[in-house]
Every structure is written in C-alpha cells, then in structure tokens.
Amino acid sequence: MVDRMGREKACLITGTCIEGRPVEILIDETGTIAAIDEKISGSERSNAEVIIDGSGTLAMHTLANTHTHAAMSLLRGYADDMILQDWLGQKIWPLEACLTGEDVYWGTRLACIEMIRSGTTAFNDMYFFMEEAARAVDHAGIKAQLCYGFIDLNDHDKREHEIRATEALVTSIKGMQNPRIKPAVGPHAVYTVSPEGLAWLAAYSASEQIGIHVHLSETEQEVLDAQKNSGKRPPAILDQAGCLTDRTIAAHCCWLDQADCRLLAERGTTVSHNPASNMKLSVNRAMPYPWLVEAGVPVTLGTDGCASNNNLDLFEEMKIAALLQKFAQNNPTCLPAEEALSMATVTGTRALGFGSGLLVVGEPADIMLIDRMVPCNTPLHHQTSNMVYACNGGAVKTVLCNGRVVMQDGVIPGEEEVLNNASRAAADLVRRAADQAE
Amino acid sequence: MVDRMGREKACLITGTCIEGRPVEILIDETGTIAAIDEKISGSERSNAEVIIDGSGTLAMHTLANTHTHAAMSLLRGYADDMILQDWLGQKIWPLEACLTGEDVYWGTRLACIEMIRSGTTAFNDMYFFMEEAARAVDHAGIKAQLCYGFIDLNDHDKREHEIRATEALVTSIKGMQNPRIKPAVGPHAVYTVSPEGLAWLAAYSASEQIGIHVHLSETEQEVLDAQKNSGKRPPAILDQAGCLTDRTIAAHCCWLDQADCRLLAERGTTVSHNPASNMKLSVNRAMPYPWLVEAGVPVTLGTDGCASNNNLDLFEEMKIAALLQKFAQNNPTCLPAEEALSMATVTGTRALGFGSGLLVVGEPADIMLIDRMVPCNTPLHHQTSNMVYACNGGAVKTVLCNGRVVMQDGVIPGEEEVLNNASRAAADLVRRAADQAE
Missing domain, CATH: 2.30.40.10 (Urease, subunit C, domain 1)
Incomplete structure (x- = not known):
C-alpha cells in the first residue's frame, strides 16, 4: 500500500x-x-x-490477460460485423495510421481502468508508441509486459526501422526500473515478419532474457500461405528462427495440428486463447484445447484488442472460453470452470512472470x-x-x-479524467482519419 | 410511476x-x-x-427474455461441466423433486432482481408452482408470461393431473387481473408430452387465446427419437397437434432443417435463441439463424434457466448470440449488432405481447x-x-x-431481503435433497 x-x-x-x-x-x-x-x-x-x-x-x-492491444480501446465499436480484410483495410488500418503517442497513452489508460474494474492487474500488450503505453501502465499502477509490434514485410529498410524501434522500447522500459513493467519483443506473425526479422528478434530476446509475444496460426489462410511459401507450418517457421521458447506467448493458435501442439510443448511455449475475438472474426476453428492440454502446453486467456472483442473483461472471456470449447468439442465436460479460472489466474500470471498467481503468503x-x-x-x-x-x-x-x-x-x-480524455482522443482520431481520406 | x-x-x-x-x-x-x-x-x-x-x-x-425457468436461479452453480443425462439425473432432477412453492417464490424474486439489474422487464417462464412465480413477478413490478411445464410422459393419469394444473394456473393468473402478468400453456417438449396432451394444450390455448411456450429440437437425439417413434420431425408433431401458432414461442430450435424453418414461418411461430445454454450443454449445432431469417421467422433471445447459463443477463446473451452465429456460419457479417439488439427488444417484446419494443410515444x-x-x-x-x-x-x-x-x-x-431469502432457500433445498438421498 x-x-x-x-x-x-x-x-x-x-x-x-x-x-x-x-x-x-x-x-x-x-x-x-x-x-x-x-x-x-x-x-x-x-x-x-x-x-x-x-x-x-x-x-x-487477480486475473492476467495474456494477449491484448490495449490502446485499441479507442477503436471500440468503430467497426464491427465486417469481412476481415474489409474491416482491416477500410476501417482499422486507416485509423491506426493516424494514431499518435498521446492517443496510445489515453487508450492504454482507458484499457487499464477497464481491466482494473474487471479484476485484471497484469497484461501482455503489443502495439505502437509503446513508451506511451509504459507511461500509462506506470500511472495506472498495474503490471504489463509490453512489446512493439514488429512488422517488416520482408523489406530490409523496414526491418532496420523495426529493430531500432524494438531496441529503443526495451532500453526505455529497462530504464524505468519499474518492476511492474517488463519489455518483450513482438514479432507480429509469420506472414508479416521475414525469417531474418524473426531470427534477430529471437537472438535479441535471448540476449536480453525477455519475452516474445506473437500471433500464431490464427486463420487457416495463415497456415496455407506458410506452407505454400516455405513448405512449413507457422510454428515450425517460428521454431526455425528460435522464436519458440519458454519465454514465448503465442496468441490465438486456432489452426494448430497435433504435431504443432507437441512442438509448442517441447519448447515450453505458452498459448493465449482468445475465444471472443476468434468467434467475432469467424476464424472457423476453435483453438484445439484438448490437444494442447494433452501435449502439456500451458494455456492462458487473452481478450485481444477492443476492436475485435469489444471489451477487456476476463470474467466474460473465461465463460466464452468454456462455452466455445464445449460447443466445438461437443463435450460439456471440456474446459470446466476450475480450468478456466486457472488459465486466467495461475497459468496467465506465471506466463507473464509476475508470480505464482496464487493468493498465498510470500506472493505479490x-x-x-x-x-x-x-x-x-x-x-x-x-x-x-x-x-x-x-x-x-x-x-x-x-x-x-x-x-x-x-x-x-x-x-x-x-x-473521469481518463474517460473524458480517451473519448476526446477517439473523436479526434476519427476526425483526422476522415480529413486524411478526403 | x-x-x-x-x-x-x-x-x-x-x-x-x-x-x-x-x-x-x-x-x-x-x-x-x-x-x-x-x-x-x-x-x-x-x-x-x-x-x-x-x-x-x-x-x-428494455429487453425481453423469451425463454427461462426463473426459479432455477436457486440452482446457479449447483452442477456444471457434466454430461447432460448425468447432470439431469444425478443433480438437477433430485433437487427439483424437493422444490417447494416458497422456493419458487424466492427463486423467481431473485431472478427478477437479476433481470431488472440487466435491463430486462419482460420474460417468458416455464416451471412448477407457477402461482408463486406470479406472486413474485407481481411484487417485483415487471412483466411475464408464465406457464406450467406440462409433462405427461404418455401416461393418462399424469396427463389428467397436468391438465388440472394448467387450468388452475390460467384461472389463477386471470384472476389476478394484473396486465403485467399473462398465463400461457407449456408443453415441455415432444418427447415428454403425448400427442393427446399436445392436442389438449393446443385446443385450450386457442379457446383461452393465450400463448404456447415449448422446447423444440434442442438436441439431435430429440429429432432422431421423434423420427423413429412417429416418422415425423418435432415441428411436424407440434403442428399436427395444433401447437404451432402465432401465439407460440419455441425455444432452442438448434436442430431445425430448412423445411422446419419454413413450417414455423407459415404458422407465425416465434423462435427463442438460447446460445449460452446450447453451448454449455454441447448441443452440437447452432440454431440455424440464416435459415430462420430467410424463412421469415421472428427470432428472439432467451437465457434459459440459471442452471445452464448461469445468469440472466441478456446483454451477455446478445453478444454470445452474435459470436456463436458468426463462428458457426463462418461469416463475420452474420447476426450484426443491430439484429442482436432487435431480437432482445422489438421482436422479443412483441412476441410476448407487451408492446412494440420501441421507445416511442404511445408505448408502455x-x-x-x-x-x-x-x-x-x-x-x-x-x-x-x-x-x-x-x-x-x-x-x-x-x-x-x-x-x-x-x-x-x-x-x-x-x-437485500430477496438475496438473503434466496440464499437460505437454496441452502435448505440442498439439505432436503441430501436427506432424501440418504
């Protein structure tokens, strides 16, 4: 206190x-x-x-949210019920192109308030202007592992830029010396980061001994494209670059096969299940929870960002996870309440390195x-x-x-100040995007 | 006021x-x-x-909940994550066998508080001791259509008993002369009510001009058994008895085929979608929303009872409905937010006969x-x-x-009085059931 x-x-x-x-x-x-x-x-x-x-x-x-893009709270309700590519291309990306550091600060403050209200005190975040996100987490008084979303699209100059941005964030967060805030690296996904980019991120995270936060096998298209382009499934691509480690949290993982699950287990990688986002965006397959459990992969819970959920309430996510797994597996005994709660407490907190997730003497x-x-x-x-x-x-x-x-x-x-500033930032953002579109 | x-x-x-x-x-x-x-x-x-x-x-x-068993709020969390037949046979039925009228009163009061807190002021209820439920709705100040769950299991004496119970409830509710409370008849389902029972309920509801509230095609087993026993699918069985009317609300409807949807549309029957319950109990198919819309069936939302949900929050149900339909149809444009809200307001309120569901001059x-x-x-x-x-x-x-x-x-x-009395009633109920089991 x-x-x-x-x-x-x-x-x-x-x-x-x-x-x-x-x-x-x-x-x-x-x-x-x-x-x-x-x-x-x-x-x-x-x-x-x-x-x-x-x-x-x-x-x-308290609960731990192992995959989100906190500042996307500013985009809550901006666009829904659309085909993924239209939603991204027509709505989300044009708005994100206009984001400022101040927007990310207020969006992350708003997200922190929402998480605190619903009992979450630790989260795993990937976005832009992450120094501003770190400042917001510091002010909010909760815990986070923060990474810059690294996207090089196989372009050398972009890669150099992303490497510098990643290094700058890690240096900045380490400089804060705040035990509540940790840096990580954030390879966005195998379809947006080159093999060279993935290899650099793996080596850098190993030398800094920091986490890796990645989107993995979210859609069937991602798996099909990976196989077409490289002859490998997405987990194997990450593994070849050294990105599958026991410091790695892989989000979504809907389209893993059983061998993928065993590979993740061997590497000690944690999975973040994001059922609301997966259902809303119609990824057409539920994360294979029974295979992951059988292989021994630690499974945790994430809300994803507010643009695809549209809230950060892990209580709701626990319920949706339990319902989706029962429905998808056609088995009402799948993912019982005790396991859903463990995912959101013990397994999530441990994956972020913020303690055992248990309410016992000696723990935070x-x-x-x-x-x-x-x-x-x-x-x-x-x-x-x-x-x-x-x-x-x-x-x-x-x-x-x-x-x-x-x-x-x-x-x-x-x-109240945070809600007002976030509302104002969101309205200004939409206005700037509209001006730009003209 | x-x-x-x-x-x-x-x-x-x-x-x-x-x-x-x-x-x-x-x-x-x-x-x-x-x-x-x-x-x-x-x-x-x-x-x-x-x-x-x-x-x-x-x-x-406000919102309208078109399928629930309100007093089952007393069973919230009593048993979850079980195979349907074990769950019913080992847990739910033994407890229900010990229910008293007072339990139903306090359970329904608790449910009304939960519904009011989440913006629901009208609901469609099927259970036992429904005179007590009517008293609870009266005291809570909201609106309901109430029916006695009619189950004769093809037994003549049971049927006579259920007919008397149905008539007694309708007479009792009409005697209350409370415009907020309406009686209906409640054929439980085609697998629990004989053709004679269904026919009597259809004729009685027509002569009294009251609603019909029924479970329909919830599981594949129900459809297979109906076809095996009578050569007909469940909607055709209801229709032959005269139970498919424009005063009928059919809950669940997960296993309808396209011809079933057209039949419901021709009869003007309303469907109540119960996505959380269907997922939790693993019915293995989502209600075919696109077919129902195409046929022109009014689709509304229900929470089902608290034993299989486990709350009565229609905001949550709107979200789960939109997510489930997108996921099941593999189409993120399916059941957009506007339609989910209409189901819970306009279509639900109209189906219960409590107005247009619109916030406009001249409406309640x-x-x-x-x-x-x-x-x-x-x-x-x-x-x-x-x-x-x-x-x-x-x-x-x-x-x-x-x-x-x-x-x-x-x-x-x-x-506070309601929460305390409902807690006490639930604890006493579990104690009585345990005594009985010894």
Missing part, C-alpha cells in the same frame, strides 16, 4: 473470505502477502497502517475482493462456477496490485 | 439521450410514454410529479437508462455496438416498467 506521500505502508484486509474460510490478509511494506489467518494479531496487526474493510467479499488472486498482493451480496453470487453453491459462468467483471469491488489499492469499493481515482 | 401510497403519477425523465439526441421523456399516469422532446414544457411539464435525473445516460427500451414506458460514463461506453462511436459487444447488464443504472421505477441509480428496494 502506498499512501498519498508515496510511502509504502503495511496493510490489513479484514472480514473477507478465501474459498469459504473467513480470513484476514496482511500485506507488508513491499506489497507481499505476509500472513493469511482467521485473525491477524499482535505486532503484525498493530503495524498495519491501512485497514481495508473486506466485509461481504470473496478474496481471490495482487488481490481482488468480489462482492458476495450480488445476484451472480446468490446462491453460493460453488464459488468457481459463479466466477466463470455467472459473474462478470462488475462483481469486483476492490483491487490491489503489489499491495497497492488501485480500486476501492468501485472507485478508481482519476477515472 | 407509483408513489408510496400506490397512486399513479406522471413522471419526467430529464437529461438523457436517445440515439445521440438529448431528450426529455414524459410518462403519463397510466405508465405510457406521452412525449419525447428536447424540452418538455408547459402544462405537460408542470403535471409531472416525479422527476428522474437521467444526466449522463442513454435511454433505450419500459425504459432503461444506461450509464454513459463507463469504460464500455467509452468511446461512443456506435451505441448499438457498445450495447451488444462491450457492455454487460452492469451498465444499466435505472429501469422503469410501465412507467414505474423498479431500479434507480442501481438501487432496487428490498434487494
């Missing part, structure tokens, strides 16, 4: 419950969970300078307090079922990240 | 917007929209005894005020897109039904 003067303070959450057990949670000055007990007493209690009343709440570890105090007295938690036969199938992010009352309160009883300081 | 003494009063909503246009909405003493204008003035304004401040909101017609004042200053409405490029893809029911601030405020600024009078 940080007070108004920026001093770190020990903090005590009272009156809450963990899996039906009434508890108090003590958080030390470093933002680490120091004790969880029915009653914290003695000097531990008296040292806590901040008390958070958790009466009527269920305490859980990334905690959400969920309202117990709401219809979605009435009755409370099975807490995990309610989280996945009944509740949405609106049930989250209070959120802490590294022990710092980022939302208390539904209030996020400065929210 | 009704004041504390039960007197009807004229009411004025100020400061809101309809589709981007700043308006005031005047509601007369009968709960009808009397005027919508930038500024209501003169005697109309001065006659309004109640003023609702709609600043910072978007006004829309069934109005929701949506919060404008929330992340899901930031930016506001396209209001309908935000409603369908970005927001959930949590964006609803204030709800009126027939001009009466049932939620204001997120507050529903008496909510």
Whole structure:
C-alpha cells in the first residue's frame, strides 16, 4: 500500500473470505502477502497502517490477460460485423495510421481502468508508441509486459526501422526500473515478419532474457500461405528462427495440428486463447484445447484488442472460453470452470512472470475482493462456477496490485479524467482519419 | 410511476439521450410514454410529479427474455461441466423433486432482481408452482408470461393431473387481473408430452387465446427419437397437434432443417435463441439463424434457466448470440449488432405481447437508462455496438416498467431481503435433497 506521500505502508484486509474460510490478509511494506489467518494479531496487526474493510467479499488472486492491444480501446465499436480484410483495410488500418503517442497513452489508460474494474492487474500488450503505453501502465499502477509490434514485410529498410524501434522500447522500459513493467519483443506473425526479422528478434530476446509475444496460426489462410511459401507450418517457421521458447506467448493458435501442439510443448511455449475475438472474426476453428492440454502446453486467456472483442473483461472471456470449447468439442465436460479460472489466474500470471498467481503468503498482493451480496453470487453453491459462468467483471469491488489499492469499493481515482480524455482522443482520431481520406 | 401510497403519477425523465439526441421523456399516469422532446414544457411539464435525473445516460427500451425457468436461479452453480443425462439425473432432477412453492417464490424474486439489474422487464417462464412465480413477478413490478411445464410422459393419469394444473394456473393468473402478468400453456417438449396432451394444450390455448411456450429440437437425439417413434420431425408433431401458432414461442430450435424453418414461418411461430445454454450443454449445432431469417421467422433471445447459463443477463446473451452465429456460419457479417439488439427488444417484446419494443410515444414506458460514463461506453462511436459487444447488464443504472421505477441509480428496494431469502432457500433445498438421498 502506498499512501498519498508515496510511502509504502503495511496493510490489513479484514472480514473477507478465501474459498469459504473467513480470513484476514496482511500485506507488508513491499506489497507481499505476509500472513493469511482467521485473525491477524499482535505486532503484525498493530503495524498495519491501512485497514481495508473486506466485509461481504470473496478474496481471490487477480486475473492476467495474456494477449491484448490495449490502446485499441479507442477503436471500440468503430467497426464491427465486417469481412476481415474489409474491416482491416477500410476501417482499422486507416485509423491506426493516424494514431499518435498521446492517443496510445489515453487508450492504454482507458484499457487499464477497464481491466482494473474487471479484476485484471497484469497484461501482455503489443502495439505502437509503446513508451506511451509504459507511461500509462506506470500511472495506472498495474503490471504489463509490453512489446512493439514488429512488422517488416520482408523489406530490409523496414526491418532496420523495426529493430531500432524494438531496441529503443526495451532500453526505455529497462530504464524505468519499474518492476511492474517488463519489455518483450513482438514479432507480429509469420506472414508479416521475414525469417531474418524473426531470427534477430529471437537472438535479441535471448540476449536480453525477455519475452516474445506473437500471433500464431490464427486463420487457416495463415497456415496455407506458410506452407505454400516455405513448405512449413507457422510454428515450425517460428521454431526455425528460435522464436519458440519458454519465454514465448503465442496468441490465438486456432489452426494448430497435433504435431504443432507437441512442438509448442517441447519448447515450453505458452498459448493465449482468445475465444471472443476468434468467434467475432469467424476464424472457423476453435483453438484445439484438448490437444494442447494433452501435449502439456500451458494455456492462458487473452481478450485481444477492443476492436475485435469489444471489451477487456476476463470474467466474460473465461465463460466464452468454456462455452466455445464445449460447443466445438461437443463435450460439456471440456474446459470446466476450475480450468478456466486457472488459465486466467495461475497459468496467465506465471506466463507473464509476475508470480505464482496464487493468493498465498510470500506472493505479490495482487488481490481482488468480489462482492458476495450480488445476484451472480446468490446462491453460493460453488464459488468457481459463479466466477466463470455467472459473474462478470462488475462483481469486483476492490483491487490491489503489489499491495497497492488501485480500486476501492468501485472507485478508481482519476477515472473521469481518463474517460473524458480517451473519448476526446477517439473523436479526434476519427476526425483526422476522415480529413486524411478526403 | 407509483408513489408510496400506490397512486399513479406522471413522471419526467430529464437529461438523457436517445440515439445521440438529448431528450426529455414524459410518462403519463397510466405508465405510457406521452412525449419525447428536447424540452418538455408547459402544462405537460408542470403535471409531472416525479422527476428522474437521467444526466449522463442513454435511454433505450428494455429487453425481453423469451425463454427461462426463473426459479432455477436457486440452482446457479449447483452442477456444471457434466454430461447432460448425468447432470439431469444425478443433480438437477433430485433437487427439483424437493422444490417447494416458497422456493419458487424466492427463486423467481431473485431472478427478477437479476433481470431488472440487466435491463430486462419482460420474460417468458416455464416451471412448477407457477402461482408463486406470479406472486413474485407481481411484487417485483415487471412483466411475464408464465406457464406450467406440462409433462405427461404418455401416461393418462399424469396427463389428467397436468391438465388440472394448467387450468388452475390460467384461472389463477386471470384472476389476478394484473396486465403485467399473462398465463400461457407449456408443453415441455415432444418427447415428454403425448400427442393427446399436445392436442389438449393446443385446443385450450386457442379457446383461452393465450400463448404456447415449448422446447423444440434442442438436441439431435430429440429429432432422431421423434423420427423413429412417429416418422415425423418435432415441428411436424407440434403442428399436427395444433401447437404451432402465432401465439407460440419455441425455444432452442438448434436442430431445425430448412423445411422446419419454413413450417414455423407459415404458422407465425416465434423462435427463442438460447446460445449460452446450447453451448454449455454441447448441443452440437447452432440454431440455424440464416435459415430462420430467410424463412421469415421472428427470432428472439432467451437465457434459459440459471442452471445452464448461469445468469440472466441478456446483454451477455446478445453478444454470445452474435459470436456463436458468426463462428458457426463462418461469416463475420452474420447476426450484426443491430439484429442482436432487435431480437432482445422489438421482436422479443412483441412476441410476448407487451408492446412494440420501441421507445416511442404511445408505448408502455419500459425504459432503461444506461450509464454513459463507463469504460464500455467509452468511446461512443456506435451505441448499438457498445450495447451488444462491450457492455454487460452492469451498465444499466435505472429501469422503469410501465412507467414505474423498479431500479434507480442501481438501487432496487428490498434487494437485500430477496438475496438473503434466496440464499437460505437454496441452502435448505440442498439439505432436503441430501436427506432424501440418504
């Protein structure tokens, strides 16, 4: 907990419950969970300078969103229900061509508010003007792994530009020395990055010991084109360049075959499942969850950007993931609630390197307090079922990240300013794009 | 608007917007929209005894849920992620066998609160102890068409019992003389009701001029069994008995073929799409939306009961419907946002006979005020897109039904009592079922 003067303070959450057990949670000055007990007493209690009343709440570890483009919140609702190529070519790309760093700052602030409201305190982001995204995450008080979306389209000069942009972002983020913000490299996809580009990104990420964030096998076209152009499937192309590592998060992965799944497992690569985006854009196949589980690939959850979802609520994404897998596999036992929650907590948090994703002593105090007295938690036969199938992010009352309160009883300081600035930035962006089109 | 003494009063909503246009909405003493204008003035304004401040909101017609089993809210999260027959046989039916009228009252009250919170003021319900459900809807202040779930399993004595139960409910609801509550008949499905039962229900509903609410072609097994047992597909069985009418709402309809869709269109029957339930229970086929639209069948939205969804939020259902249809049809232009919203407003409200579903002068004042200053409405490029893809029911601030405020600024009078009683009823129900199983 940080007070108004920026001093770190020990903090005590009272009156809450963990899996039906009434508890108090003590958080030390470093933002680490120091004790969880029915009653914290003695000097531990008296040292806590901040008390958070958790009466009527269920305490859980917060959620991790392993694939998004946060600043695309500015494009929410700008274009929907279109054929992918029209949607990109006529709507999304012309608008993105007019984006400024300030837009990305306010779009990312808006995204952070949306994520905090729905219990997400860590995310994996790929976009442009990422120094501005880093500044936004810093101000929002949550955690992110940020990468610049590297696209060279097999062009040497473009590649040099993208290499410099990648290096600049990594240097900039390392210079912030903020343990909540990590750099990564972001090869956009095998169809937008040359083999040379992929190889450079792999070598650079290895030397810097940072993550790799990539789109993989999202559409059938991507797989067919890769096979036509190189005789290899997309995972093999990434692997040949050294991009499949245990620091890699591959998003979408709808069109993996069983051998692809085994390759990802061997490399220790994590997959980010993005069911809402995949359904909205009609990719025509659900990520093969049973094959990935069988192979031993860690599977996590992402919302994708707001242009193709159109929100960042991981509660909703857990439900859609469970529903889509059951439907696609024709098996109602596929992806049960416990697994959906693990994807969004334990597996996602670990993949981003922000702890174990468990609400236990010694871990970062990334905690959400969920309202117990709401219809979605009435009755409370099975807490995990309610989280996945009944509740949405609106049930989250209070959120802490590294022990710092980022939302208390539904209030996020400065929210109105962010909403106003994001609205203004989005309107200006559309105006600039229209001027440009004339 | 009704004041504390039960007197009807004229009411004025100020400061809101309809589709981007700043308006005031005047509601007369009968709960009808009397005027919508930038500024209501003169005697109309001065006659309004109640003023609702709609600043910072978007006004829309409320939503209609055309298939649910409201009291199953008590079973929320009791059993999930199971094979259908195990789920029913081991979990749902044993619990339902222990249900009491009081349980149904509190379960329906809980469901009404959940629906009000998410902007639904009219629903189509099928369950047991429906006199208690009617009492709950009366107290909640919203609208419903209620039917007793008629199941005779080809047994003469059971049929006589179900006929008496159906007649008793219709007589009881007609006796209430509450224009917000209508009776219907509820043939459960072609595999649970005999041809004689179906024929009686068709004749009775025609003589009483009331609706018919039925499950239809939910699973492939239902279609295969019907063909094996009678040589007919389920819609033809209903039609032969006279159950396909323009007063009929058929839920699910996943396994209709194109000829089935044309038959429904000829009879004027409405379909209720229940995408979340269909996906969760793995029915292995999405309702054929394009065929239904082509044939001219009115398609509406339902949540099904909380045991198979597990909430009653039609905002979520609009999104899941749009996503499922795009995914199942492999076409991102299928079921665009405008159509999803129409299903939940205009088509659903009309199917239940509660007005046009439009927010216009002369119609019942069934109005929701949506919060404008929330992340899901930031930016506001396209209001309908935000409603369908970005927001959930949590964006609803204030709800009126027939001009009466049932939620204001997120507050529903008496909510805590309902949540407590529903929690207690659910826990007692599980205890009774466990005692019985011993």
